[in-house]
Amino acid sequence: MAAPELCADSLARTSLRQGLLLTAIGVGAGLVGAVMLTRLMTSLLFGVGPLDAVAYALALAVIAAAAALASYVPARRAAAVDPIETLRVE
Numbered sequence: 001m002a003a004p005e006l007c008a009d010s011l012a013r014t015s016l017r018q019g020l021l022l023t024a025i026g027v028g029a030g031l032v033g034a035v036m037l038t039r040l041m042t043s044l045l046f047g048v049g050p051l052d053a054v055a056y057a058l059a060l061a062v063i064a065a066a067a068a069l070a071s072y073v074p075a076r077r078a079a080a081v082d083p084i085e086t087l088r089v090e
Contacts, residue, residue: 008079008080011075012075013075015074015075015078019068019075020071023063027060027063027064034056038050
């Protein structure tokens with residue numbers, strides 16, 4: 001039987017991976033939508049080109065960091081709970 005620390009790390013890793021997979025799908029869809037809507041958005045952009053790579057990269061980095069943090073904190077908290085105690089409560 002695996003040590004509890006290994007199981008907790010595996011649970012946290014799996015949860016984080018699933019959260020980041022959903023983030024990657026959402027970022028990809030958003031990126032495709034943003035590129036498709038550049039012609040409509042040019043009148044709303046001031047000082048930034050419609051296909052500015054730096055703006056896209058910065059937005060992607062901020063969203064990915066927020067999603068990683070939003071996935072990591074609950075995963076770490078869930079991994080810290082003892083499964084036997086949880087089953088006893090229910």
